[in-house]
Amino acid sequence: MRQPSVIARRVAAASVSLAVAAGAAACGPEDNDAKGAGADSTPHKGGTLTVLNAEAQTDFDPARLYTSGGGNVPSLVFRTLTTRNRENGAAGAKVVPDLATDTGRPNKDATVWTYTLKDGLKYEDGTPITSADIKYGIERSFAPELSGGAPYLRDWLSGAADYQGPYKDKKGGLKAIETPDARTIVFHLNKPEGEFPFLATQTQFTPVPKAKDTGTKYEQHPVSSGPYKVVSNQNDGERVLLERNPHWSGDDERKAYPDKVDVRSGLDSSVINQRLAASQGADKAAVTTDTNLGPAELARVSGDKSLAARVGTGHFGYTNYIAFNPKVKPFDDPKVRQAISYAVDRSSVINAAGGSALAEPATTFLPDQKSFGYTPHDLFPAGKSGNAAKAKELLKEAGHPNGLTVTLTHSNSKDFETSPEIATALQDALKKAGITVKLQGLEDNDYRDKIHSIKTEPGFFLAHWGADWPSGGPFLAPIFDGRQIVKDGANFNTGLLDDKSVNTEIDAINKLTDLNAAAARWGALDKKIAGQALVVPLFHPVYKRLYGSDVKNIVISDWTGVLDISQVAVK
Template sequence: MRQPSVPARRVAAVSVSLVVAAGAVACGPKDSGAQGAGGDSKPRKGGVLSVLNAQPQQDFDPARLYTSGGGNIPSLVFRTLTTRHRANGAAGAKVVPDLATDTGRPNKDATVWTYTLKKGLKFEDGTPITSADVKYGVERSFAPELSGGAPYLRDWLTGAADYQGPYKDKKGLSAIETPDSRTLVFHLNKPEGEFPLLATQTQFTPVPKSKDTGTKYENHPVSSGPYKVIRNENDGERLLLERNPAWSAATDSERKAYPDRIDVRSGLDSSVINQRLSASQGADAAAVTTDTNLGPAELAKTTSDSQLAARVGTGHFGYTNYLAFNPKIKPFDDVKVRQAISYAVDRSSVVNAAGGSALAEPATTFLPNQKSFGYTPYDLFPAGASGAPAKARELLKEAGYAHGLTITLTHSNSKDFETSPEIATAVQDALKKAGITVRLQGLEDNDYKDKIHSVKTEPGLFLAHWGADWPSGGPFLAPIFDGRQIVKDGANFNTGLLNDPSVNSEIDAINKLTDLDAAAKRWGALDEKIGAQALTVPLFHPVYKRLYGKDVKNIVISDWTGVLDVSQVAVK
């Protein structure tokens, strides 16, 4: 699970320029769909696509990448057992086969998953991709020297907790069987109905053992996708990709691979990126960004220009910004105080502080408002658009604070909209109307993260955020509310320190379901049940607004990533 950061990792703490919330997808005033921009209705192969990003594509090794995120760049080179469907909006939140013939075949209790590889799969050098290559790719992701990837496999695979990777343990993982060159069987230590979603992550990328160069593999990873790495400068500051001639569209229905080359330039200032995309001159006419949002002022400028407005892609990603309570600290140990703050919050002012309604949507549920997460509308402490201070005062009086109280709100001093001083000030102003004096404690970003993610130092009230590793309620609710995931001597994300047996058992029960639609409904019901304990105050879901060059075509933005999918883009 993660709080999307820069670069995307666990504790992904991304600024609004990197994240997004839920809903429909649009591309400027009209949905570009398969038509895209540029006037020509049919995308064609050829040309060079430029990607202008603020954050480097660091650690370009499938073992070290947290997901297939990074603005979709890794998925151009690394194919996995399953992948996300490359479609606009909600349709893009579905998991589909990639290297495998299907999304996986579970046994009765979802503790064993079997996959069969497609025929005709090849690496960039023309050698066949086998089940042993996929197994080895998974195994090397356990190596300490290749740390950085998602932690699920260590938790889910039988006997994998202490495995140190193939460089130290030549026996390999017994939890993964390869009975033949096309079959993989994964043995799990508990039921996991969402294993097909996990199998989209880059740890499931095949790696030929004979070509593994350890920590240097990122310089020239062996491609299984439509593009191969030609150059990797300064650990992802510039990444140059060109066609992989061994890749076959016959085995890959998801990636279109229109451009001949893709040139990824990173480490750029966000304002420079938006200026270049706005001007759309020379090579920048065929450029996109996968990590740089338009700010409020920039968005106002583009909105007033019809030609620019037609080149703004809008995306939504499963992400929630919220107030977090530590109920072990007074006065937040009293549920009435937590409820009072929930009623007092003015979401309109918070949304304005986050950049306005175009860049943030008010939230009253912890789960993002997308079907795939199991979104169930509820508002247990209805504050309206501008807060309900009278109701808050009433609850404070019942809690013994008839004359109000003074509390501290911890936040980051970084420029991120999510945890910024502006958001904190909006909360401070709203609570003042209810008789609550809020002292603001602004910390440098690293100090802030260290403080809020330690059980020993977690403050009573702080700004927090959480993003999805895949579009489901599981990676949203379990890390934050499963009592068994409380980490006492490390990075802890269960901010409310909740350890409710009924919640824990329901999480286990839902994890057994392989029907993801049925599971989603139960995640939604669990969200509402937990919400009644007022351990968080959902504030808003951020929204991506991103420019693309005038010669860019075939814009696809799914609810899985919320960003323009470079595997679909064509250039003039």
């Protein structure tokens, strides 16, 4: 489990000149949802969709992608056993069948999952897709030379921990995956996992025909199981051209209206937003899956009604927070952690994050979406501007009547989640409570190395976490399950929590195949953990992205928070 990088927010510089396109004065942003002007227009097949992205579409190999890396582009080529429901908002947080006839059939304790493929599925060359191809696709994702994908399969599949992939395998593949016939595939897990249908949405479940596997060169021309095939991949994903797969069928989710998709990456964020705002030539039929509008850009765009109508708003399961290491003084004292929780001024933090249009205050670690099991609570109420008096009272009880001095570690990256602006806002708020905060800003790589190593983790730092699928499991377990503490690698359990009751409850919830029941339990567990004050939730991000004037049928689900290019039309 890891923090998603491709979907991370990109806030462009305030100096971006959208005024030429917008001709607008600054004012409050107009909050458009997914059902904007584009959504009401009748979609038609044909035309070319252009995707303008900052991140290059590298590693275009289903084994190497982390979830649906690179926005939605891979999902146009790679189909999996299950997929996300392609609908707006909360409805889009559901898992639905894709290559399979259903979302999976578990045994009594959810340790065995069986899937049946739909009839008549074919690759781009007309050959049939088989269960053996899915098994092989999963197996090759274990090859060291194809690393980069999510780690769940290695953890969940029986006997898979030390598997090194089919290129070195002499024993016939993973015994935990059975294919009794061409349409049936069975997975044997080493523990109950009620959320296996979510895992089956990840690109490692893409079928790969063994005869067409070219190892590390496969990304140049992966064999398509989706509505489009790769006809060109230039400069390691800088430009990827997709055209229709004539043998695509049995897909109830992807609309695939355009005839072609032209993905152009490696662009500056400001240039992307300028081009989308101007919406000229091919850019009329353009979208972005990784570039947000920043505060200054939103102010300019919102002053022009025609531009404001072309802003899609999305929410992704993501939380920005303060993390404490209770092994470092004075944060070993719960009252000190509670004092900081009370002292936080979320209003100033929201302003530092770009304003209320781009960030929503958080008092829960779980995102405020039903699929995660969101249960409202605020155990250390700071109000909008912080409760300095309560913080001082707790500090006095902790033996610091004259306050104390601490160091806050953050990244110097332009991405605002851990930015100097956020750190400064916290520094100012805590000063009111008698807490002097010294700031330690690090370059992004140094920051990540420091906070994710038990040996170097600071006592007080900024962090963030995003879910690999919309559930409380991949949100709470990596951060609070004591068995996921990594001593000699990247560790995300920043509070080093190893609470038997928490671990036991995580196991109990994982056994549930009723996802609504599981969600309620995740919400209750979130509240229980919050009482230990190991983190201070600050805000959940909001995504604001422009799209071209000829783009229709805008769908933005709570699963990804970004425009779903499998749904858009350009005619």
